[in-house]
Amino acid sequence: MKIDKKYYSIAIDGPAGAGKSTIARQIAKQLGYIYIDTGAMYRAMGLYFVRENISLEEEDAVTKACEQVDISIAFEQGEQQVLLNGENVNGLIRSVEAGTMASACSVKGQVRKKLVELQQRLAATENVVMDGRDIGTHVLPNADLKVYLTASSRVRANRRYEELIRKGESVSLEEIEKSIIDRDHRDMNRDISPLCQAKDAILVDSSAMTIKEVATHILNLFYEAKNK
């Protein structure tokens, strides 16, 4: 058992709809760690650019916006809330459009720098399970466990479809799958910190696994890593 270490961290990366947030939340609860959803931070930034009518093409405007905007998080009953200039925007960032806006603004270096700093600060003061696209490769390169969680695009689209239908959004499965494939393409091919499996990350394909099976598997991997 490592005894020289202050805080533990688990990094879970992977494409959209792979089940990262569901799994990360469960694992965090089980371990008594904080679950940090970094995608929600990019979604809040995307919302800000849309609200302020700032074009992502305008480098100076994007830089200025990143200097001015305040993104922070708080917890309500253990659930992360994202605050955009103090306003809780959790209820506004879950749509397919918000995901697309988030992906679009996440290619900008200024945006990534700002949010990565926030994420690293959080992990420096808590035991965390953090999910995103660049956690194992960039945000927490020394994480105690790195997992690359994926599933086929059809399985991922189906899961997202059911989640959105449950929330009352009217969406088509084909459109969701197309938007997932487009989003993955942009996230995997951007210049800065593209989505990829870290060299030391363990690949978990959840296509044919239940949530419980995936969570148990990752917890076992963590206990093994912790006791090494």
Ligand code: DC
């Ligand atoms: O995990 P999510 O679907 O909420 O993420 C929304 C978008 O934010 C995703 O398509 C890419 C971006 N993102 C990122 O670039 N880096 C992260 N660590 C998390 C999300």
